[in-house]
Amino acid sequence: MTPDSGERDWYAKAGVRRDPRRLLRDELHTGQLYFPPALVPYGGHPLVRALPAGTQEALAARHLFQYLGFTTHFETQVVNRATHRIATGGSGVDSTAGTRLDAFRIYCDEGYHALYSFDVIRQISDASGIEPVPYDFTPFRERLDSIGSKALPGQPVLAQLLQVVVFETLVTAILNDVPKDGRVLGVVRQIVRDHARDEGWHHAFFSGFFRELWAQQPPSQRVRVARCLPGLIRSSLLPDLRPVRAALAIAGLSAAQVEDVVRDSYPRAESERGMRAAARHALRLFEETGVLAVDGARDAFHAAGLLTGSKGDGS
Ligand SMILES: [Fe+2]
Numbered sequence: 034m035t036p037d038s039g040e041r042d043w044y045a046k047a048g049v050r051r052d053p054r055r056l057l058r059d060e061l062h063t064g065q066l067y068f069p070p071a072l073v074p075y076g077g078h079p080l081v082r083a084l085p086a087g088t089q090e091a092l093a094a095r096h097l098f099q100y101l102g103f104t105t106h107f108e109t110q111v112v113n114r115a116t117h118r119i120a121t122g123g124s125g126v127d128s129t130a131g132t133r134l135d136a137f138r139i140y141c142d143e144g145y146h147a148l149y150s151f152d153v154i155r156q157i158s159d160a161s162g163i164e165p166v167p168y169d170f171t172p173f174r175e176r177l178d179s180i181g182s183k184a185l186p187g188q189p190v191l192a193q194l195l196q197v198v199v200f201e202t203l204v205t206a207i208l209n210d211v212p213k214d215g216r217v218l219g220v221v222r223q224i225v226r227d228h229a230r231d232e233g234w235h236h237a238f239f240s241g242f243f244r245e246l247w248a249q250q251p252p253s254q255r256v257r258v259a260r261c262l263p264g265l266i267r268s269s270l271l272p273d274l275r276p277v278r279a280a281l282a283i284a285g286l287s288a289a290q291v292e293d294v295v296r297d298s299y300p301r302a303e304s305e306r307g308m309r310a311a312a313r314h315a316l317r318l319f320e321e322t323g324v325l326a327v328d329g330a331r332d333a334f335h336a337a338g339l340l341t342g343s344k345g346d347g348s
């Protein structure tokens with residue numbers, strides 16, 4: 034994609050250029066929800082329903098804060114780590130000046146997504162009196178980085194680029210469903226809608242960038258890249274239960290009750306189904322570019338639960 038391709042006028046259409054600051058209206062006491070109930074898997078569990086109403090409300094608010102806090106860290110520490118490499122010509126992939134200029138635009142977009150995610154946590158926390166649970170992003174990032182360093186030893190930049198290709202081509206239920214849910218706080222729906230608009234364009238950019246990256250890899254490297262991707266997708270998409278456990282414990286559940294709620298609310302088959310649905314565009318990209326045709330790749334994607342049906346049937 035070149036800056037003059039006309040596919041998107043960033044200066045007029047990017048959220049950071051166009052959207053106003055989104056503000057919490059006087060909605061906290063009108064029954065509006067923090068998050069769609071279907072996206073809070075433990076919200077309907079009997080042990081959670083037995084908690085006082087105010088505690089259940091705090092759990093829902095903290096689920097939203099967790100999503101926004103994760104976004105704040107992820108955009109700045111993971112997406113922009115790799116986007117900075119592309120923008121400054123240090124990615125190891127031979128890119129045009131147009132691609133680098135677009136990467137600088139994405140860098141601005143992601144910084145703005147982090148800014149308003151943090152802004153809305155603060156606005157809602159100040160108005161509701163519900164404090165976010167302290168969140169340490171480091172274990173998540175280290176787990177992601179360890180997958181790359183095992184599959185691509187000595188090539189941390191390539192692993193970081195692949196992390197971002199995977200994340201930026203995922204289709205999450207949150208970006209799709211939150212803006213449409215009229216029960217949710219307006220400010221939350223607005224920022225998720227703003228974010229989803231930018232991400233549609235990022236998806237196109239990173240799909241194109243991956244095609245360039247893949248075309249430039251020698252055959253031996255392609256095998257390593259193809260075998261690295263399933264682990265990256267899994268670690269990106271399976272629910273991170275550490276903050277869920279922390280929020281349930283703060284709500285007053287015992288350690289045994291926390292484990293009961295987590296086990297009942299995140300059945301493995303459901304998590305795996307959600308992972309495949311969110312990864313469907315990434316999987317199509319890897320099918321189209323020939324990643325799945327590399328020796329051993331289809332088996333690795335099967336073993337990671339990303340392809341269903343019998344091996345070799347392409348489903
Ligand atoms: Fe973003």
Ligand SMILES: [Fe+2]
Pocket residue numbers: 112143201231232235
């Ligand atoms: Fe993005």
